[in-house]
Every structure is written in C-alpha cells, then in structure tokens.
Amino acid sequence: MAMDDIINPIRTAMNGNAQAMSEVSRLKLQDSLRAAAESLETPHDTMLRLFNSNLEISAVRIGCDLGFFKALDASSTPLSVKELAKGRDELLIGRLLRYLASIRLITETSRDHFTANNCTKALANPAIQGAMYYTFHIGGATYQALPDFLKEWNYSGDTFGRCAFQKSVNTELPFFPWVKGHPEKLAWFQQLMSVPREGDWLDVVQFDEHAKSVGSDRALLVDVGGSIGHQSARLRARYPDAPGRIIVQDLEETIQAARPVDGVEFMVHDFFTPQPIKNAKFYYLRTVLHDWDDEKCIQILKNLIPAMAPDSQILIDEMALPTSGVHWWSACLDLHMYAMLGALERNEEQWRDLLEKAGLKFVEIRPYQPVMRHSIIVAELKK
Numbered sequence: 053m054a055m056d057d058i059i060n061p062i063r064t065a066m067n068g069n070a071q072a073m074s075e076v077s078r079l080k081l082q083d084s085l086r087a088a089a090e091s092l093e094t095p096h097d098t099m100l101r102l103f104n105s106n107l108e109i110s111a112v113r114i115g116c117d118l119g120f121f122k123a124l125d126a127s128s129t130p131l132s133v134k135e136l137a138k139g140r141d142e143l144l145i146g147r148l149l150r151y152l153a154s155i156r157l158i159t160e161t162s163r164d165h166f167t168a169n170n171c172t173k174a175l176a177n178p179a180i181q182g183a184m185y186y187t188f189h190i191g192g193a194t195y196q197a198l199p200d201f202l203k204e205w206n207y208s209g210d211t212f213g214r215c216a217f218q219k220s221v222n223t224e225l226p227f228f229p230w231v232k233g234h235p236e237k238l239a240w241f242q243q244l245m246s247v248p249r250e251g252d253w254l255d256v257v258q259f260d261e262h263a264k265s266v267g268s269d270r271a272l273l274v275d276v277g278g279s280i281g282h283q284s285a286r287l288r289a290r291y292p293d294a295p296g297r298i299i300v301q302d303l304e305e306t307i308q309a310a311r312p313v314d315g316v317e318f319m320v321h322d323f324f325t326p327q328p329i330k331n332a333k334f335y336y337l338r339t340v341l342h343d344w345d346d347e348k349c350i351q352i353l354k355n356l357i358p359a360m361a362p363d364s365q366i367l368i369d370e371m372a373l374p375t376s377g378v379h380w381w382s383a384c385l386d387l388h389m390y391a392m393l394g395a396l397e398r399n400e401e402q403w404r405d406l407l408e409k410a411g412l413k414f415v416e417i418r419p420y421q422p423v424m425r426h427s428i429i430v431a432e433l434k435k
Contacts, residue, residue, distance in 0.1 A: 075250050079379065079423045104155070111151055113188045116181045120149065120158065124168040125176035130161040182243025190237060193220040194391045201391075215394040227392050228343075232305065245279070251421030253283075253338075253369050254290055256428050262333055263294040265363070271332035272296030276356070277323050277340040280310035283369075288315040299329055323352050327359035335360070338369035343395050346406055353410035353431075360433055365415070368429040372417045373399040379423050407431045 115121055120136060137145040146164060153160040159169045174180055197220035205211045217227050231238045266272045275284045281300040288298055301321035310318050335356050341349045356366060373382055386397035400417060407414045415430040
C-alpha cells in the first residue's frame, strides 16, 4: 500500500484542517508515522537525518529574515525565485528555497516556482517567527553549551543555580534578569509565550459554579505572575457577569506593558514576597513553578498560604507528566527548563511531594491536554 493511500483518507476526513482531529488522535498518528519512517532507516539514513537537523532551524531563520514565508502565504499563486530574490543573488536564493522545499516547509510547484503549504502558513505568523528567532539565538546556543556544561558539573541535577544558558552567553545573570537588558531577545521570548497552546484550562474549572459563593468585594481569581493578563482576560470574557474581582499580578515592567481589560485589575507584585490579596477564592499560577527549582517553588507557595481563606484553592496550570511514556515535546521542554533555568517539568509524584513540602494539601490533577499533560493541579490548606 502506498503512503498516499494511508494519508489521503485522513486528509479528507480532516477537510484540510489538522484542528479537526483531537489532540490524542493527531499526535498519536504523527508519532506512529514518524516511528514507521524511522524503522525503515539504515544507519546511514539515521546519520543523514540527524546531520540535517542542525541546518533546519538556521534555514528557517534565513527564510524569516528574507520574508519568504510571509510572501508565499500572502500570494494566491506560486512565486518565482526571481520574485522572492528581490534583486539578490538568484542562484543562492534558489538553493535556499530548494532546501526549504525539500524539508517540506514550502512547496515546489515547478522549476524555480514555490507556494505556501501548512508549514509555510505557520511560519508566516509573527508570533511563531519570534519563537523561531528565540529558538535559533537563545535555545540553540544553550543546547550547544549543554554537553560541556553537564560534563563540567559531572552530570549533576543540582548545579547551585548555574545553568547551561549562562555558559552560552557568558553571564552570571539568570535568564530573566539577563533578557530584560536585551529588548530584541525579550520580544522574541514574549512572542514565543504568546503562541496559544492546545487545550483550555477553563474547561476543567467551573467558574460559574464557584462564582456563586463570591461577593463583589472578594477576589474570584488572583493571577499570580500572570504577565500581561491573557488568561484573566479570557476568564472575564467567558464569564463577563461573574461576581468577584479578577486581579493580574506581575513585576512592574510587565504590568506597565499590559493593556487595560474591562473587569480585570492589574497589580505590581513579586511572588517571592507575601501575597497582599487576602481570601481570594482562587490563586492561579500558570507556567510559573516550572521556571524554578523546588526550594524557590516552596517559597512562592508559602507566600500564598497566609492569604488563603479556608475555602481558597491554588490552581497550578502546568504539565503533570506521567511516570512513563512521556511525549517527546514534554520531555524536550523538561530539558529546556533545566538548560535555561535549572528547573524542570514535574510528574504527578513530584507535584504531590512539592505541595507536601510547602505545607499544602494535594487535592487532584485535572488534565485538559491528555497527551502533553497540561493540567490544573489543585491544592488547598491543610485542615
């Protein structure tokens, strides 16, 4: 059976829209197809695949620099090398386009003519382009430094606050203080963070029910370390009439960059200091704790405890990894957190242990993204 005989019925069922498939079905199919392809490799094939992997992100950056993806996405007809070169060396531009087509990031329609495909459209998105610049300049440089960093530290998980990122840029500063001094790189990081992920945490927390017990003066949700308020804005949009205050907290420079949102308050607060909003129904932390080791996470959580009412809950929006069979992206992000910040993505046992050390009661884990395991981890005061 030809591969098209397998793929075409799937494409037809999706009607050209990958979002039509569930996360579980789509990722399982992707991984099965990749595993099938890899099972057919000779040792030489494997070497070539890995040899090529370093070039791919460089070629993507060049394509972003030259505007290939945006131009092809904006055009209803294929574009020629001459049109895409815009006066530059057409032989070189043609070679670059040929390579991008060979790795299926654009589509070659005829000799020296190219058009957009699904990957091209993704790479034309400014937020995803920012993520690619972050990957090339920051993530990639950190990965290059990681082998020697691990060797220097004798492959220890505890490196006393040092990480491969610092080695890659020759700094004593941790990533977040360092990136504040590099506005262009900070913008790439913010674009990376703005790319929406699949799944919706609001599907596993029934705010319409909880809001019934919250008066207008009480905080319904405090978004701790909530950046410029994306999630709080989504919460207010879904429940515009819900009583109770919704408050976003972050450092001053971040709050200053936030745009006003009806029904959402913004407050300058450092989560390494005591929580000033008392008796909120929910204290929400989205991808905050995976930036820190256990000691710092315990400090963050303990700063919430004195503010909590008996019925308050902490909602931790993070990956809760299984103890086996972790998806490749979750495993990648775990090592990324180690290399960049000396931190980690935690599994279910590690979340339970962390909450116990912080003096909190573990309640439950509510996954909303079954494969990547993005979840709401619920904690409350010990009775």
